[in-house]
Amino acid sequence: MSPAQAEQLPRGALILAGSLVGFAFLLTATVRIAHIPPAGSPAALRETTHVAPVQTRTLRFLDAADRGVRIEDVGTGRTAGTIVPGQQTGFIRGVMRGLARERRMHGIGGEAPFTLTQWRDGELTLTDSATGRSIELNAFGTTNRAAFAALLSAPETPR
Template sequence: MSRTARSPDLVPRPTLIAAGSLVLFAIAATGMMRIAGIAPAASPVLLRQQAHVAPVKTRVLRFIDRADGAVVIADVEGGTAAVIAPGEQTGFVRGVMRGLARERRAHGIGDGPPFTLTLWRDGELSLTDSATGRAIELTAFGSTNRATFAALLDAKGPAA
């Protein structure tokens, strides 16, 4: 190969131009939204507040890890809503709680404060962390996953 031969471009020039154009478009669109004063999409929590959607059913719960790997879901007013044994097909509950616990650890909060599970008049189901204020809209995860949490609203589980 001679010294005057050029090595091929790693990324083709049209691809770089397209990527740069996309970035510029995103910045311009964001700027136009700000200048026009268009508010970003509201969260489901804010939309419910604005529409005055009332809760139909609420339950305040604590999720407690046992030494054997089970998770006890206890009602704050007394009793146990459920016990999830290790290996049970309730990975969604464990996943949601793992994410909320991670956020609590980041804020230096322990597992003492409860969570509020709420069924709203519009059919939505949410789980709110009383310590961080974070609300998870459970309906967004599909009917099967929603049903797992919805069952906790009335559940009278085994003794812990």
């Protein structure tokens, strides 16, 4: 056997790879020809099925002096919650850090509020009013979702 023959792929592996590529093309063509719609985003599905919001709260997240975050209800101007370092609210801090980074990339300040919405279908959405970006919070699991859901019914305290 020559060295060139020893380096060739086995015929069975080539047939299997070719079959896999052919199957992918066949499946794609079937979906296109049959006009099967792609899976929609949760926001698009809510719009087509007319799912209404159950509860909404407009919030602003402000840096506090103790390196924490004060959450202000925009409608009342009162404090809806406070996040201090070391609390079990790291998920909220992480989400807000990502949204703040996106705002900085677009040259947008932190003044614009966020809208937290509980939908009739059980979904929970956080929408940035400055960038229009929405985050479906159910996708992050029940514990992380619950951290934001608590903000919907959190009692307000004076500043």
